[in-house]
Amino acid sequence: MSRQARAHAGGTGQAVRHRRQVDNTGVIPQLAKAAREVEAAAQRGRVSPANRTKFQVIALLMREERARARADTEMGDSERQEALKRLDGLASILAKTAARDTSLVTLLQPDAPVSEQARALRKQLLFAGGVDMIVDETPGPEPVKRIVPPEIAERQVVPVSVKSRVRSNPFHAPDLNSRAPAPHYSRLSNWELLGPLLRAFETGAGGGAASMQLPPAPKYDRLSPPALELMPHQIGLLEAVREGHRTFLLADEPGLGKTAQSVLAASVADAYPLLCVVPNVVKTNWAREVARWTPQRTSTVITGDGRDVDGFADVFIVNYEVLDRHLGWLLELGLKSMVVDEAHFIKNLQSQRSRLVLQLADHVRASSPTSAPLMMALTGTPLINDVDDFKAIWQFLGWLEGDKPSQLLLDRLDETGLVPSDPGFLAAARQTVIDLGIVRRRKVDVARDLPAKRVVDMPIELDSEEGSSIRSAEVALTRRLLARYRSLVAASGLEPDTIDPERIRMIARSEVEESKTASKGESIFAMQRRLGVAKAELAAEYTSQVARSAGKVVHFAKHIEAMDIAERTFAELGISYVSIRGDQSSIARQAAIDAFQKDPKVQVAVCSLLAAGVGLNLQAASDVVLAELSWTAAEQTQAIDRVHRIGQEWPVTAWRVVASQTLDARIAELIDAKQGLAARALDGADDEVHSSDSIQVDVIAAMLEEALRTEVA
Template sequence: MSRSGQRTASSRPQQQRRARHANNDGLIPVLARKVREVEAKAVDGKKLGPTNRTKFQVIAFLMREERARAKTDTELSDAARAEQLKRLDGIATILAKTAARDTSLISLLESEAPPTATAQKMRRDWLLESGTELSPDDLIITTERIAPKQESVIPPELAEKQVIPQSVRARQLSNPFLAPDFSRGAATAPTPRRRLDSWELLGPLFKSFEYGSGGQAASMDLPPAPAIDRYSPPGLELMHHQARFVESVRLGHRSFLLADEPGLGKTAQSVLAASVAGAYPLLAVVPNVVKMNWAREVERWTPHRRATVIHGDGEGLDAFADVVIVNYEVLDRHLAWLSTLGFKGMVVDEAHFIKNLHSQRSKYVLGLAEAIRATGDPLMMALTGTPLINDIDDFKAIWQLLGWIDGNKPTPALMERLEETELTPADFGFYAAAREAVIDMGIVRRRKIDVAADLPSRRVVDLPVELDDDLGRSIRQAEKELAARLVAKYERASAAGRPDSFDGDDEAHRRHLIRLVAQSELEESKSAKSGENVFTMVRKIGQAKANLASDYAAQLARSVGKVVFFAKHIDVMDAAEEAFAARDLRTISIRGDQSALARQKEIDAFNNDPDVAVAVCSLTAAGVGLNLQAASNVVLAELSWTAAEQTQAIDRVHRIGQEEPVTAWRIIAAQTIDAKIAELIDSKAGLASRALDGSDVELGSEDSVQLAALIHVLEEALG
């Protein structure tokens, strides 16, 4: 159906299905009869005629419409819904078998296939035959000219999988039409034949990055940073290298391969770039492990903008937000509405994930990028510290994403830059000039060591992650049960009344009871042999974060080299080592049961063997006395109970002889007690800074982190 047809159709099911029949004379029996008629014609390899092809198309559309209605109809019982979906599956099976006999029918299964007046009339007649009440608008057959069919972003096999969150429907209803871009439709003079038109250019362009560097870094010239930082919100300040990138966007550049090393703030640069370019709504396609951090960075650097994160089928999505964040894993089911929302910018984080042009993930992302570029002059950014992993051809998907190449040839923008060199691949100097031409399209690459003056010598960066699997749900349930147990203890203690000996008002007595209950729970937890308590809960959180943390550490290892991975529990270390092995990353292990000789052998291998990528270390066993300065990145997969233990772990890398700024990436399970523990650890670190370093940070509580965490759980439960 055309887009206008889809918009009309999306509002029809609720109107059309008001009159459902208790007997078996609804729409499904009509569709079942019609699909059998079509099936009977597609025998012995015969091609269907025009009438039956139209029938086939209308059956497919009405089946999808009826399926969507059945899934959302609150008046249907679960049994009735299951029965209707089962019968619709039977119709879908017959359609598929028929299309297998006549493969020319497959294109008619696409939701974008344009309807003819005959198809509209047939649809109307069948609905009337089924007993459906139609509105006056539905009775009118339009013969308006349909625009030429565009290549659909949605592969036919994903048509049934598409979901339209309720928030998106609300946005479509509030503003169903995108403002037209007349500039792209204007007639243009045919491009004159150019000197390079007969040359195969992609091969030479890729080779130019292998042979044409001349020792020069692959980074475009950026304008100087403004003397005054007008981009950052109050309380934050851009680093010099970040400000230069944002200034380039402000001056009009619109496509970038931002290949800065991890730890240099690519996310913040992208968020502010969208702000100065006015590239809203902005689509951010990111790995699952960083999507919560993306939302936090949007709100941190552009507090006047709203971010929304797509989880699963889009529950809780705010389609009116300025920035829509989606992870690669759920992209396939949201292609339909993402491709039509009217994004004015797109960011693809860890863009090396799409290096394989033949993977489904790459096809989805590139299809969306093409749809977004077709709407005007959007801001397009690919972020990756490792644009090349296997070979130089890894550039191809990223260049296509950014609109620098189209299939196997440069797009006009890049071709114009190549023409300006006045060289061909047969000329001496072409490779260096061609490499510079591609870089000027928007490649930006800075290393930590290049901008060390911008960076603090050591910093901790929190990466909040969403635990949306079964283990994550069980953790949240365990937290609820813990809170309920604490509340029950508190209510029993409160019912006993306030002793006469207590010196304080009611609020003081309340705080006193909360502390006593939390202290009691902590003592019971320490001596418990089984059952759920704060310690088992934290261990479960570590297990749930293991794969996400190891995934991020693997990304770091691929992009910047050696990484130190810290965990508290052996099973988390085991899971991480398995994950690294599956990614062909060599590891060493530092554990408490090793002899001194074995441990030193592992340390030497990490520091001296270039093939060893990750040191997997126990927080308690490897927190002191080790030198792991071959790395400048640390991943803290689990949190310690003390600020000192965390600091000692980071100091295995941040020590004399370290030539690069050190970044510790702390993986935090959002919306769990993990986040509160991180906050409490930071307060303890602030206490040490005040006592030892003369810092004026605010003093926190003197309670242990475990006790303070339990107090927090109880206070939250009591409201």
């Protein structure tokens, strides 16, 4: 095999190739031709899936050609410079094309998934450029065994009672009557489908609420234990389980009883052992709910060392933080069902938390005695910043395999008779995914006895020295951003007064990434913390006023310093309070919750926005004070919905304390703007499309753009 063929073969890992003596067109002219085709499509305003694939392959081959030109010792300097010059020209074409359709930018990332269609096109372009492909007959790698990853193997613990359970039932009898259907040819096999599927939810695709059709609720509730009663919307989901449905993204708004539905679903499906992966703050509550709704079943809460685990329990409850220590024995337990609470916690596919949850889910599907284990993802806020947040949840449910639809989803899409280029495909694809098990009910639709909630901004002025210091820090940050923007504009050869939104966002994203690792100086994160501390006393004083006039109040803060100041203020003002923080034990946290709910003397619950913003029932109050703002709309919604839940008898008001004339006001505006994302994706709303960037990026971009427009004016 020739030197040139070896230089290019590393691009596939599955093939080697050699250069053949043909005309001197080479690979670069083939790439240039393909790049012009994609550019023309972008100019027409329609970049098809085939052109997206072509765009990615051009970028891949450009990297290979550039690396080859630089490393080829037999290539003359003039020849090398000419090749690099032509490749730079190609890069310019791709950049202009991506500027027209910004969704193409992700395909330029080195770690972007490469589909089979992209690999096939790569071979075609190389062959057209004079490279023969010789298939490597070396066997591919063996399937990866389902073992504990090496990096967490030494942290594994195995409770003694679990060893006893495994020994007592070492084999799980297979179910020979229910097998997964064999895969078959699909007309969609050569299409890139994940992008259109996500886009269908991002745009709403002309559909209504993203909720599957559930069976009607029976006249009588025969599932609830004595003295308890399910609501009709809860019974509808359980009827679907009774009829054989086994995968659910239960995206009901917070407060509609998702925990009860999932606990009872396992009972209806007789899907035990059940594993519940939940935030640490709600582990105790999950155990209570199991005992409440399925008193005939036993549950066990898994702690760090696993000392108190009951290996013979029906329901195993583990928090995300200690899952890595217990993965080994959980893989051997013979789980028949799995519930992930606050499933948006696994949205980052690169995090260890997500990888472990997905590994467990794959194992449950592969080793369950039945072919369809019960899998439920619970979250009232499945989307945080972008529809890409769906991907991890869909993988957990078995609807995706990596960046491709699973065989189940592919078969259902085939049944529509449509392909992505057909009119109506997005709407049909969206409905297909919904019918796999998305259940989304809003309080206004199904719990009409629940009161409405409203968010009222309470502006305050920071007239202290710290307030002046914060405003000075914002001015300094704006000046630094302006200097960076002017340098970028000058380097690009643009007019000095040019206002380019794309370059503004480029600088904003860079500033956010640098701020995450900055050890000193003023960053947007540091300024938000300073704001929270600066307004903490004022916010606590306002909470005290509300508590005296309206009764119990839930006071949310984000930073420990802000919570400390609030509690000190309440003590000075004679306001009785309890504290709910992330560093508490489950017993202490539950005691604080019970005191707030049941003791009329306790007026305020001081809660951590991050540790107490999910899973808690605090409906003894009807007023919430948000002393600090979050970086996501979802966290704000979750916090308010600790009060706005089933059982609430009064209208709920959330008083949002906002520091005027600071970035606090910008954050509040952007949180409200981000609320439209979930409405478009899940509720079928036709709201204006806003940026899918994080709020930090949006804030910095807004600051820079406002400063630029002020200068131009």
